[in-house]
Amino acid sequence: MSEKSVYHSGFAALIGRPNVGKSTLLNALVGQKVAIMSNRPQTTRNRIRGVLTTDEVQIVFIDTPGIHEPKHQLGQYMVLAAESTLNEVDLVLFVCDATEPNHPGDKAILERLKKTKTPAFLIINKVDAVPKTAVLTMIDKMNQQHLFKEIIPVSAKDGTQLEELKHLIAGALPEGPKYYPDDMVTDHPEQFVIAEFVREKVLRLTREEVPHSVMVDIEQLEYRSNGVVYANAVIYCERESQKGILIGKRGDVLRRVGQLARQDLEALFGSKVYLDLWVKVKKDWRNQQGLLHKFGFDDM
The missing domain is CATH 3.40.50.300 (P-loop containing nucleotide triphosphate hydrolases)
Incomplete structure (x- = not known):
């Protein structure tokens, strides 16, 4: 320029x-x-x-x-x-x-x-x-x-x-400065991106009411000395029946979610990613103000 x-x-x-x-x-x-x-x-x-x-x-x-x-x-x-x-x-x-x-x-x-x-x-x-x-x-x-x-x-x-x-x-657009560095493509923190990529795979692999009842929370994120990005992710759903669907027979659904999410995340981070996935039930979380705030949604 x-x-x-x-x-x-x-x-x-x-x-x-x-x-x-x-x-x-x-x-x-x-x-x-x-x-x-x-x-x-x-x-x-x-x-x-x-x-x-x-x-x-x-x-x-x-x-x-x-x-x-x-x-x-x-x-x-x-x-x-x-x-x-x-x-x-x-x-x-x-x-x-x-x-x-x-x-x-x-x-x-x-x-x-x-x-x-x-x-x-x-x-x-x-x-x-x-x-x-x-x-x-x-x-x-x-x-x-x-x-x-x-x-x-x-x-x-x-x-x-x-x-x-x-x-x-x-x-x-008007005349103005650069708001972000040249190499930045999103300003969301890594925890948000990881949670969203995990949720995307849940959307792909599950049906009926399960996808919209799911929220992913990254409880721990570490950049380890061996170059591996470690993330402890909890997938929340609203009912015990949904938890069973998300885990799958012998854990096959949860395992597949982790595999697919890890592939995308490794391409994005340019390093190895280890996802530790868990499924927990939070009944009716979509209508609970405190949980919505915990999961990063602004107060309404």
């Missing part, structure tokens, strides 16, 4: 209803996995920050929980976390699903957008899965409902238009 060039930086929030691909899009834009992914709605529970730094711009993406009708205190926290972000950023990236046009959840979010002065991009994701005519129809209808600064059809899955999207975001 030359001395005369102007540097730009800012915060861009990804909002949208559950399961439209916000986390997949965040990872694709940053170029590295910083948010867990699942085909289950409401996978993201916290605001996840991913940082993209170039010679001209630093974009801090904030992936928010999907906006939905909450059924417990955890759900209320998730919706409040998403909505409060709208007025705290420089740009809102409203992500919709091209395979589900005219979804009532999108209309509800549009009403929230109308109440904020933050400029917004409409990002229509998953365009690889529908005909071009369907995308054009969706663009026309959404354009009539809100004045978006830009409308960009993309595919986080195959990379369609992602470079163009990054260019447009950079152009919409």
